[in-house]
Amino acid sequence: MNNDLPSTDRGNILVVDDTPANLRLLAGILNGKGYKVRPVPSGELALSAAKGMPPDLILLDIMMPEMNGYEVCEKIKSDERTRDIPVIFISAINDVLDKVKAFAVGGVDYITKPFQVEEVLVRVETHLAMCQLQKKLQQKNDELTVTLDQLQATQNQLVQSEKMAALGQLIAGIAHEINTPLGAIRSSIGNITSFLDNNLESLPVFFKELSAERQHDFLSLMYSSGQQTYSLSTREKREFKKGLKQQLESEGIDNADSLASILVNIGLQGNLQEFLPLLKDPDRENIIKTAYDFASIHRSARTIATATERAAKVVFALKNYARYDVNGEKIQVNITEGIETVLILYQNQIKQGVEIVRNYQAQLPAVLCYPDELNQVWTNLIHNSLQAMDNQGTLTIEALQQDAGSVMVKITDSGKGIPPEILPKIFEPFFTTKPAGEGSGLGLDIVKKIIDKHQGKIDVESAPGQTAFTVSLPINLIE
DSSP: OOTTOOHHHHOEEEEEOSOHHHHHHHHHHHHHTTOEEEEESSHHHHHHHHHHSOOSEEEEOSOOSSSOHHHHHHHHHHSTTTTTSOEEEEESOOOHHHHHHHHHTTOSEEEESSOOHHHHHHHHHHHHHHHHHHHHHHHHHHHHHHHHHHHHHHHHHHHTSTTHHHHGGGHHHHHHHHHHHHHHHHHHHHHHHHHHHHHTTHHHHHHHHOOHHHHHHHHHHHHHHHHOOSOOOHHHHHHHHHHHHHHHHHTTOSSHHHHHHHHHHHTOOSOOGGGHHHHTSTTHHHHHHHHHHHHHHHHHHHHHHHHHHHHHHHHHHHHHHHSSOSSOOOEEEOHHHHHHHHHHHTHHHHTTTEEEEEEEOTTOOOEEEOHHHHHHHHHHHHHHHHHHTTTOEEEEEEEEEEETTEEEEEEEEOSSOOOTTTGGGTTSTTOOOSOTTSOOSOHHHHHHHHHHHTTOEEEEEEETTEEEEEEEEESSOOO
16 A cells, blocks of 8 residues: 555545544544545534535544434435445444444444544555445446447447458357456456455454554555566466575474465565564464455456456457448558457467468558458458468468559468369359358458459469468559
């Protein structure tokens, strides 16, 4: 947890207490740490303030005239606009039943007066961090829902077009590319939810009992975890664990093997000198285990972000594939962008064992064309190449300017080749060598017609182990 964030990122806190001195004290403490604080002296004003501009966190006194803190909390939790705001009770009441009631009405924490400044700050920061994490999760889920809706809409549009003839065979692969990050997101959310469900009530006690020195150690462990930006291999983990275990044993620390495993998983890899006081603390295992749990939450959040980005990349490719030619007009585009879009859609087949070699000319001139139709050309040629190689081999794609007026795209595969007696027939309509149900024989005929429409030409050369389709296109298409 970083105490150096700018004030605009720290959080908006509503403080409710009928004692002016308490309001001033809490407001001063929190303002000093960069939080935006709104102090109010009664329950009615608290409800009005929370509904008018919902805060990120509420610190709530219990013993207040007219409407006590329990009633305020119940009303906050019953209102859809405010029910997700975390409420921390701060009260002089120290009875167990009162604390139980505080949690029963929806509170997330309970601080007993007179309070320690460090305790208030740690708990406030902890619950704000949890709240922010939950908001990010919800945002990612909402984005994913929109992304999947867009995927469905895009697929529905593709079904109505000719290019679905090739894309129809891609759906299983595209679904896989979406389902894999979905599974990672689902697993990560499960980890976070499980942690919150199992530890929410025990965390206040944990942080309350931490000394200032252990709080510093705890935050240092969190910082170390946050600095680990890549996953360690099993071998690397084994080596780091061995080194940490030797350091622990040399210091006479019990449970060295177990502690070393947890520390490696947190992200600690170097010298333990800074953490020796913590590691010699009788409560070290509980503190380190809690730090590990928080580190796991952080990793789960990063997994969600990565998986969402991966799913969005596939959907973005689908959107790009279908976005052009709404009015059937020519536009200028970069040819390689369309090729890359098709490669993303075929990623599931490519990753089975195909090496992609790209030879793209830098600053290739834009081509005036019907890009939606050209995407259909690249789809068909790449699809045929992958099938010819059984998804195992090398696919080489070249794109360069031939002369002042044209560009050339050459797609070469390392497949078995096209027999010489078949080669002259491949652009004929309804000619196919594929089994029934796998091809209509219209793919290359449609490709030829699209290239002709663009006043270009397509050639093919084939031998065992190498088949190359070469497409030439004018840079400025003239009617």
